[in-house]
Amino acid sequence: MHISEGVLSIPVLAAGAAITVAGLAIGIRKVPPRKLPKVALLTAAFFVASLVHVPIGPSNAHLVLNGLLGVLLGWAAFPAIFIGLVLQAVLFQFGGLTTLGVNTANMAIPGVVFGLIARRFLSLKMPTFSAIVAGLAGGMSILGSGLLVAISLGLSGDSFSLVSRLIFTAHLPIALVEAFITGFSIRFLLRVRPEMVGCTSPLRREESAKKTLNAALVALVAFLMIVPQGVQAHRVNLFAWFDGENIVGRAYYSNGRPAIEAALKVKKEGFRESFRLKTDKEGRFSFTPKGPGNYELVLEAGQGHMAKAYVQVKFNETLKTGKGSNTTQGEADAKGSFYEEKERPFKKDSVIKGVPGSIKKCQDMEKTLDRLLIRRLEPIRRELEALAVSQNKVTLRDVISGVGYILGIVGIWAYLLSRREK
Amino acid sequence: MTCEHMAQGKSLLHRADPRVKIMVAILLSLEVVFLSSLISLFLALVSAAFMLFSTRIDTRLLLKRLLVVNVFVVLLWLIIPFSTPGPALFTLGPFTLTSTGLLLCLVITLKCNAIVMFNMSLLSTSTVFALAHALDHLKVPSVLVQLFFFSWRYLHVLEEEYMRIKRAAVLRGFRPGTNLFTYRTYANILGTLFVRSYDRGQRVYWAMVCRGFDGTFWLLQHFRLRGTDFLLMSFTALLSTSLLFIQWRS
Numbered sequence: 164m165h166i167s168e169g170v171l172s173i174p175v176l177a178a179g180a181a182i183t184v185a186g187l188a189i190g191i192r193k194v195p196p197r198k199l200p201k202v203a204l205l206t207a208a209f210f211v212a213s214l215v216h217v218p219i220g221p222s223n224a225h226l227v228l229n230g231l232l233g234v235l236l237g238w239a240a241f242p243a244i245f246i247g248l249v250l251q252a253v254l255f256q257f258g259g260l261t262t263l264g265v266n267t268a269n270m271a272i273p274g275v276v277f278g279l280i281a282r283r284f285l286s287l288k289m290p291t292f293s294a295i296v297a298g299l300a301g302g303m304s305i306l307g308s309g310l311l312v313a314i315s316l317g318l319s320g321d322s323f324s325l326v327s328r329l330i331f332t333a334h335l336p337i338a339l340v341e342a343f344i345t346g347f348s349i350r351f352l353l354r355v356r357p358e359m360v361g362c363t364s365p366l367r368r369e370e371s372a373k374k375t376l377n378a379a380l381v382a383l384v385a386f387l388m389i390v391p392q393g394v395q396a397h398r399v400n401l402f403a404w405f406d407g408e409n410i411v412g413r414a415y416y417s418n419g420r421p422a423i424e425a426a427l428k429v430k431k432e433g434f435r436e437s438f439r440l441k442t443d444k445e446g447r448f449s450f451t452p453k454g455p456g457n458y459e460l461v462l463e464a465g466q467g468h469m470a471k472a473y474v475q476v477k478f479n480e481t482l483k484t485g486k487g488s489n490t491t492q493g494e495a496d497a498k499g500s501f502y503e504e505k506e507r508p509f510k511k512d513s514v515i516k517g518v519p520g521s522i523k524k525c526q527d528m529e530k531t532l533d534r535l536l537i538r539r540l541e542p543i544r545r546e547l548e549a550l551a552v553s554q555n556k557v558t559l560r561d562v563i564s565g566v567g568y569i570l571g572i573v574g575i576w577a578y579l580l581s582r583r584e585k
Numbered sequence: 586m587t588c589e590h591m592a593q594g595k596s597l598l599h600r601a602d603p604r605v606k607i608m609v610a611i612l613l614s615l616e617v618v619f620l621s622s623l624i625s626l627f628l629a630l631v632s633a634a635f636m637l638f639s640t641r642i643d644t645r646l647l648l649k650r651l652l653v654v655n656v657f658v659v660l661l662w663l664i665i666p667f668s669t670p671g672p673a674l675f676t677l678g679p680f681t682l683t684s685t686g687l688l689l690c691l692v693i694t695l696k697c698n699a700i701v702m703f704n705m706s707l708l709s710t711s712t713v714f715a716l717a718h719a720l721d722h723l724k725v726p727s728v729l730v731q732l733f734f735f736s737w738r739y740l741h742v743l744e745e746e747y748m749r750i751k752r753a754a755v756l757r758g759f760r761p762g763t764n765l766f767t768y769r770t771y772a773n774i775l776g777t778l779f780v781r782s783y784d785r786g787q788r789v790y791w792a793m794v795c796r797g798f799d800g801t802f803w804l805l806q807h808f809r810l811r812g813t814d815f816l817l818m819s820f821t822a823l824l825s826t827s828l829l830f831i832q833w834r835s
Contacts (some may be wrong), residue, residue: 165657166657167654167657167658167693167697168614168618168696168697168700168701169617169618169692169693169694169695169696169697169699169700170657170661170693170696170697173618173619176618187726187729191726191728191729194728194732195800196798196799196800197790199728199731199732199735199790199800200735200786200787200789200790200793201783201786201787201790202732202786203731203732203734203735203736203738203739203786204735204736204739204743204782204783204785204786204789205779205782205783205786206732206735206736207735207736207737207738207739207740207742207743207782208743208775208778208779208782210736210740210743211740211743211744211747211778212747212775212778214744215747215771215775217761217767217768217771218761218762218763218767219763226775228775235779242728242729242732243732245729246729246732246733246736247736249733250713250733250736250737250740252704252708253708253709253713253716254589254709254713255650255653256650256651256653256654256701256704256705256709257653257654259614259700259701259703259704260610260611260614260615260700260704261614261615261617261618261700320689321669321670322665322668322669322670322685322686322689323665323668324668325664325667325668326660326661326664326665326668329664340768343765343768343769343772344768344771344772344775345772346772347768347769347771347772347773347776348772348773348775348776348779350772351772351773351776351777352776352779352780355776355780356780356783359779359780359783423670
């Protein structure tokens with residue numbers, strides 16, 4: 164949950180601090196002197212609650228309760244969480260001053276957003292439904308802050324991709340427990356002290372319908388804001404094609420960075436032996452295939468990152484005769500694509516003088532045209548490649564599966580509760 | 586709960602002006618974040634350790650706190666050297682240890698410990714009472730200062746309250762486990778805690794209003810710069826310039 168000092172990069176720290184300052188500015192306005200002692204007392208209560216260790220299977224976890232804080236305090240949760248972290252830094256030396264901004268933002272943003280959304284659904288008339296909504300908010304807040312922690316780490320450098328994934332995964336069981344605790348707490352408060360949750364009188368129907376619509380809109384916006392960030396995955400992609408003479412391509416990680424000096428294994432269909440080459444500093448590679456056929460390229464970028472691509476090589480008759488002789492397996496050069504290769508002398512006269520019937524001239528022309536076309540198409544191809552890179556950047560799978568996990572569990576819980584109430 | 590144990594002491598840093606200490610802590614922490622050369626980071630760590638040592642706080646307490654801080658760092662040491670792309674030092678099955686990863690880990694460890702040690706020696710050596718006053722003198726928004734102060738004021742009260750409720754639950758045979766009943770019980774315990782703190786907040790507010798509270802945080806403690814503070818300031822200036830110089834040279 165906490166990110167330690169010295170890990171995050173400076174832009175991430177600055178962004179976190181800026182967000183926290185903005186959140187504090189809003190939050191402070193929501194705390195008039197009249198409410199100050201209450202907010203302070205609740206802050207202290209949450210600080211105490213965060214020292215509570217709740218068993219989860221063989222181990223235990225301490226509660227965060229940012230969702231519950233958001234439900235009870237709304238925007239004032241921002242200063243409350245900030246103060247909690249300052250107290251932790253001063254009294255227990257958990258973390259220090261530089262990460263205060265990022266840590267506050269990571270915990271408070273989801274808490275405030277989901278808390279404000281959940282608040283709109285709470286009503287005295289439907290305690291079970293309210294509890295479920297609050298539970299969802301509690302779980303989603305933890306997932307959201309897990310995601311934000313992962314993003315802050317991921318944005319700080321490629322090295323943290325694995326750590327950020329682990330941390331996000333570690334948040335899943337905590338989110339589950341928090342969902343239960345938040346839901347049950349809200350249920351308790353609705354019974355015992357409904358004014359704490361802001362429910363003094365049951366809502367009229369049309370009013371609640373309006374509120375539901377509002378809440379749905381807010382939820383949609385919040386979802387759209389949070390989801391596209393995605394956890395920085397470290398998958399490696401391989402993009403390869405045959406340009407008429409060589410097989411060229413590019414290898415890049417899913418965050419768009421090239422896979423530098425990654426080993427590439429090339430195998431031709433129907434042959435047992437393969438050969439290896441390495442990508443260059445831009446993640447590009449190029450080699451000359453030996454004869455037509457289907458080629459299988461396997462990229463190994465270390466740490467078990469693998470990607471496969473299949474390239475079909477179909478020579479024109481002309482090209483085959485032109486190139487077939489001087490290709491050997493060892494010739495694969497990784498220096499650069501065909502683009503930097505030396506130009507073959509362009510025989511102008513051969514085109515002009517060329518007699519339509521002459522096969523030799525025709526072949527020459529075809530070859531030249533091929534090369535010209537490739538050169539013309541190269542920018543488009545690069546653009547396509549860039550498009551493919553940008554589309555692969557975000558992996559939504561983790562996010563959606565996490566959300567689905569919580570939704571499913573809360574659904575089961577809701578079912579059990581509704582059965583009991585009958 | 587063990588709080589403010591580090592604030593008891595009579596060392597130079599304990600006696601220094603909390604305003605100066607807060608500013609120095611912010612300055613040094615920010616500077617360490619910007620550093621990247623190993624030598625300057627080592628210097629920062631050594632001077633932080635020196636400052637911490639000069640406070641003469643119980644070493645066992647210090648080590649315990651530092652151990653907690655370094656749990657995350659240990660996690661990084663287990664993962665980062667293998668997940669960072671770079672020249673391989675050696676390969677063990679599917680894992681490749683890279684020198685860039687090791688270097689990154691070392692930098693993080695140094696930074697983290699240096700910053701935490703600066704904070705320990707500068708912030709934790711003041712009482713929260715003094716810190717709140719210093720923050721107000723430093724023009725931090727009054728609401729934040731008051732929240733900080735009140736939360737700390739009632740932290741112990743609420744912790745006792747929590748222990749009391751929990752004791753009541755345990756006396757009635759409550760045993761925590763991984764089940765819904767446990768979670769519901771904890772939720773009810775926390776709910777009770779929240780209700781009680783809410784009510785207490787209301788009572789505290791009324792009591793304060795009776796005594797003329799209008800949202801102002803009245804300053805009872807005023808600070809004056811003394812020799813110690815100038816010593817601390819000049820030490821900071823010397824340290825930060827030399828850190829920057831080393832960083833710039835390398």
